[in-house]
Every structure is written in structure tokens, then in C-alpha cells.
Amino acid sequence: MASITINNVWKYYGDTPAVKDLNLVCHDGEFVSILGPSGCGKSSTLRMLAGLEHISAGEVLFDETKVNDLPPKDRNLAMVFENYALYPHKTVYQNMANSLVIQKVDKATIDEKVKHAAELLELTPLLNRKPLELSGGQKQRTAIGRAIVREPALFLFDEPIAHLDAKLRAHMRSELKIMQRKLGTTMIYVTHDQLEALSMADRIAVMRDGVLQQMGTPKEIYNNPTNHWVAGFIGEPAMNFLDCNLGTVSGNTALEHSAFSIPLTSEQSQNLLGSGAEQSVTLGIRPDDVSISTNPSEKHSIEGEVLVTELLGGDMLVEAQIEGSRVTVKTDPSYEADMGDQCYLAFDSARWHLFDINTGSTLF
Amino acid sequence: MTDAFVSAKAVFRDGGLVIDEPAAMRNKPLANRFYFYLMMPAIIVLACITLYPFFWLIFMSLHKVDMGAAGDTWNNFKNWTRLGSDRKFVQGWWLLLKYSSLCMLFEVSLGIMLALILNRSKWEKLLVTVFLMPMMMAPVIAGLVWYYLFNSTFGWYHWLMQSLGILGDKSILGDKATAMWGIVIVDVWQWTPLIILIVLAGLKRVPRDQLEANMVDGAGEIRNFFSITLPNLYPFLLIAVLLRFMDNFRFIDAILVLTGGGPANSTKILPTYLFDVSFTFFKLGRGAAIALTLLVVTIILGMILVKLFENPSTTKSSEA
CATH class of the missing domain: 3.40.50.300 (P-loop containing nucleotide triphosphate hydrolases)
Structure with a gap:
């Protein structure tokens, strides 16, 4: 040995x-x-x-x-x-x-x-x-x-x-x-x-x-x-990357994208402060951590349009177009959708990552 | 053809759907005949230039051939029966085998060594060109060049051997003991390049990962050569040996120029003897019989080598 x-x-x-x-x-x-x-x-x-x-x-x-x-x-x-x-x-x-x-x-x-x-x-x-x-x-x-x-x-x-x-x-x-x-x-x-x-x-x-x-x-x-x-x-299907800006929503730091604006958790804002991040960041979120729904709700607030669905047997991939970006979602095969259907997405903010837009290094 | 396609039936077998190839598709007489017609011109030409002389050779070997008005007369296998008691025939065979074995031994071992060196050399391309030059020469010219090099009064090579004290006063080609070596040297000089070329091509094909696996297994350079390189060269060496064997049985130009079979028949290998019988003494019937023995042995040797070559597990390298 x-x-x-x-x-x-x-x-x-x-x-x-x-x-x-x-x-x-x-x-x-x-x-x-x-x-x-x-x-x-x-x-x-x-x-x-x-x-x-x-x-x-x-x-x-x-x-x-x-x-x-x-x-x-x-x-x-x-x-x-x-x-x-x-x-x-x-x-x-x-x-x-x-x-x-x-x-x-x-x-x-x-x-x-x-x-x-x-x-x-x-x-x-x-x-x-x-x-x-x-x-x-x-x-x-x-x-x-x-x-x-x-x-x-x-x-x-x-x-x-x-x-x-x-x-x-x-x-x-x-x-x-x-x-x-x-x-x-x-x-x-x-x-x-x-x-x-x-x-x-x-x-x-x-x-x-x-x-x-x-x-x-x-x-x-x-x-x-x-x-x-x-x-x-790492990860199959690959992580979604969305270019966002850092903004403020009611006193909290928030991620702003043309399709959504979501506040960061306080812990995440804390991490961000120390990192000296700039105004622009890249949001990374795995298809597993995005959920999709046919109806809008408080949770599913990001509006999009279904581009294509791929059945992988036990799972289904939905590729959705939100304003300015494409997002791949991994969901249950029971989700019924056709090309062009409206859909509503939700991001699991506990599991997303932010990357420096220039260096690519992880902010959290 | 359509019928054949229609008759195919899909059946469930072995846990899946299987379609059997209809018998009608397997034998295509029409197509085969078409290909046969396409080959006819080539077959006719081949028949004229090889089959006709071949049968004529057999015919001659059974007759006393007279090129004059008397014509050919049947002579009760005399051409054949006399071969056994023909001392020069038996000796010719012995000398031929000795000659080609010596040539083969030196050409193959030298060829492999030089190819290994060339394969690692920076100037491989240049050196290969230089090494190939002897091969480009007509055998008769090579024979003449060496005839002068071996000459006992002004031959450079003769002088060199004498200066080194190897030769004494004797002439290389003029002495029974050394004449055979003389013709072997010329053949080796002229034909080793062919072996180098073939082995070099083979070396490029030796899989690097096998060599590396063997090194990881604990082998050094020498072991690597014998247990990986050489077995992978095997098919290439077979081709080289086959070509050279057949050449040795045919090419007598250089020998005729160098020694003419002498001195005292010490270099009278069978093909040179055959030349004497047929074209010096014009005993065409006996010549034909000798030629047939040569042909049969060449074919048998060729078949053995091809058989070895066809053995897949020894000649083909593993592919993923």
C-alpha cells in the first residue's frame, strides 16, 4: 500500500x-x-x-x-x-x-x-x-x-x-x-x-x-x-447559469434579473459582503433545484414558456424560456406540458450558487 | 428479388423479434455470373502467360526435347529418374538451401537491428533513402560492382579484408571455402534494405500501449523487444521472409556475374545449375524437370508461410 x-x-x-x-x-x-x-x-x-x-x-x-x-x-x-x-x-x-x-x-x-x-x-x-x-x-x-x-x-x-x-x-x-x-x-x-x-x-x-x-x-x-x-x-443535466445584478429590495440584497427579483437570505448577503463582489454576478442553479408549475403562485412566480420536454424514463427535463434566458428544469414525468405552454418556475434559494462574473470564482 | 424480400418473416425467438434471411437472397447466380464475365479478360491473359507455359513445362519434363527437326520424343520419365543420380542436382539443392538460409539469417537479423536503430533516429527519412540505394540497383550491376570490389588485385574490399588479416593471400571469389560467403555478402548488401523497409513499417504498428503495459509489468528494454515488439513484427517478418525466399530461388543474375557457379561448383546453387542445363547444354527436358522441383518446393514453402500468416491470434493485434 x-x-x-x-x-x-x-x-x-x-x-x-x-x-x-x-x-x-x-x-x-x-x-x-x-x-x-x-x-x-x-x-x-x-x-x-x-x-x-x-x-x-x-x-x-x-x-x-x-x-x-x-x-x-x-x-x-x-x-x-x-x-x-x-x-x-x-x-x-x-x-x-x-x-x-x-x-x-x-x-x-x-x-x-x-x-x-x-x-x-x-x-x-x-x-x-x-x-x-x-x-x-x-x-x-x-x-x-x-x-x-x-x-x-x-x-x-x-x-x-x-x-x-x-x-x-x-x-x-x-x-x-x-x-x-x-x-x-x-x-x-x-x-x-x-x-x-x-x-x-x-x-x-x-x-x-x-x-x-x-x-x-x-x-x-x-x-x-x-x-x-x-x-x-459536474452534474447532468448541467447547471443553469443566469447573469444577474445585485440590487436592494426593501433593505435586503436581492438578485435582479429581467425575469425575476429574489432577495438573498441574510446569511448569503453576509457572505457576499466579505467577498467584495461587484454589481454583476452569475447565478448558478441545478435543474434539480428548480421547480415548475402550470399555475402561478407565490412560490412559482417566474413566468416562462416551455421550449421542449425530454422524457428520461424516471425523470423529465423541461427546457423553459424565461425573459432573457433559458432554464432547464428536472421534474416529474407526470408534468403535462407542450411546446409553447405557459409555465411558472421557482428557484430553491438555499441551494443556488453565485459566481463572480469576471473570475468565475464561487461567491457562495 | 422482390419475392425474396416479401418472403422474409419476422418471428419471436430468443426473447426478441428475429428476421431470418431468406434463402433466395443468399445465392445470387445472376450477379455471380456477371462478375465472372468481368474477370474473363484477366483470366484469359493469365492463362496465356502463366498456365500455358506451366503445362508446356510439364510436357517438356516428360520428353526428350529437340529444338531441331526431330521434335520432342517421349522418354519414359528419364528426365526425372536421372535426377536422383545427378550429383550436381542434389548438391545444387544443398547449396541453395545453405545459400538462402545464410542470406535469410543475416538479412533478417541485420534488417531488424538497423530498423530498430533507424526507428529511433532523428534522421530516419534521410537514412532510409540512403539505405535503400543498393536495392535500387539492378542485380547484375550489383554483381559487377562487387565483382570488382572482391577482385584480388585491385578490389577495395579484398584489400580491406587482407589488411585486417582475415583473408590471407586468397581471393574471396576464387576460393572454394569463401566463394559462398562472397555471394551471400552481395545478397545481404543488396536486400537487407528491403527487410529494413518492411520491419520499419512493422515497428510503426507495434502498439505503444502494449510496450508500456509490459514496462509497467516490470519488463526492461530487451524483454520488451522479445515479448512485445518481435511478436508484433511477426506478420511483417513473414512477408519479408516469403519474398526473400522466393527471390533467392529465382535471382541468379548476381551469382552468374560473380562466380558463374564456381569455383569447382562451390556456388552452383540449383537455379544456376538449371541455367547451365537448360541454356548452356540445352537439355531442355531435364531443365524442365529441375525447374518443376524448384517450383513445387517454392509453392510448398510459400504455402507454409501463408498458413503461418493466416493464424489470426498470432498475427493480428488486439483492437478495442
């Missing part, structure tokens, strides 16, 4: 920085997911940890040991690649046994470990097949088997389930999480799929353009995003 410390790490490809001044700690036995869109530097980070990529600046520590210049073979880690990277000329058994054969472990031990892992991953009947004869899910399990047979101090997973079909992906999410808990091995899991990160990781590191945006538990990231970008990236 190992804890991972990344101190001020930079990665340059030529003159282009891919990872900028990254600081990250992954505790022993923790499941950390690095999340970000493609090109954000998450894979470069993982490859630096694996020793497949030179570290341009900064240091990487496994426990207390600096590993910057250690070749991959001396780092005692196992990696699962996006395309599985199975050896096509070897059987499933040989693929899984590879690292042990290289370490010259005796045959009986190899056999025992491979068979144990095969059982865990339900690969036993496939041990004599070659990768070409396997389905995507079987290839992926073989790749994971190859990693766990090794009993490494650290697992590195690079989008291992991105190429599976949706149903299998959902299944593998829980399987991977169970497996990691069972083995108790530190795991760093790179993905661009926020659902994977939110559902599996103990903590998530959100990256963008080589910069770490936020590090925290899935709940923290979802409920308290540090900036406009993280707030928009």
Missing part, C-alpha cells in the same frame, strides 16, 4: 505545458479519481505516476520516497490502459501471469494467483483464449486481472471502461468499486465521465487545461463547486 504525493508537478510537451503546477495527495488505500475533459492533463498526470512520461518539474512521492527517476518496473504499480493493451499473442492466463513471470515467481504461486484472480473476475473458463477471441468486457476484465495478480501498492486506471457499452459500464462501475474496497489498494482512476467519478471515487480531482480546479469528495464537488467551470462541468 502506498500514499501518493504530487508536489508542484509540471509537464511540458515541447513548449506546451500539459500539466501546470499540480499538487495532489492521495492517501493510503484511497480511491481518487482525476476528472476532466480531454486534453486537461489527466492522462499525462497518470502516465507521470506510472513512469511512462518524464516529469518536467516538481516531484512525485510514493510514501516518503521520491520516484521521479524510477523506471516503471521499479514503482510497484499496475496500470489498466484505455484500450486494455492486452498482449494479442498470449492467452488470458499468460497475459495475467506476465508480471509474475518477469519477476521470476515460481510456477505454483503464479498458477494460484492467476486462478484466484480469474475466479474473482469470472474469467476461469476463458483462461486459454487469446484476446482476439474475447468480447470488450472480457478484455477489460483480463486487463484488470493482469493488474490485480501483481498485488501492487498502487493501481492506475486510465479510462478503463470508456469503451464498454452503457449497460456493462454501469455494472463495471460498481464492480470496480467493490473490488477496490476489498483489496484496499490505493487507486488513481482517470476519467472524463463525471458519472464514473461521482459514483466511484472517495475523492475527485477536477482538472482543466492542466490546472487542478478542485479536489474533494463527490458531495463537496457537487454541492460546493469552487468555480463557475467546475459547477458547469
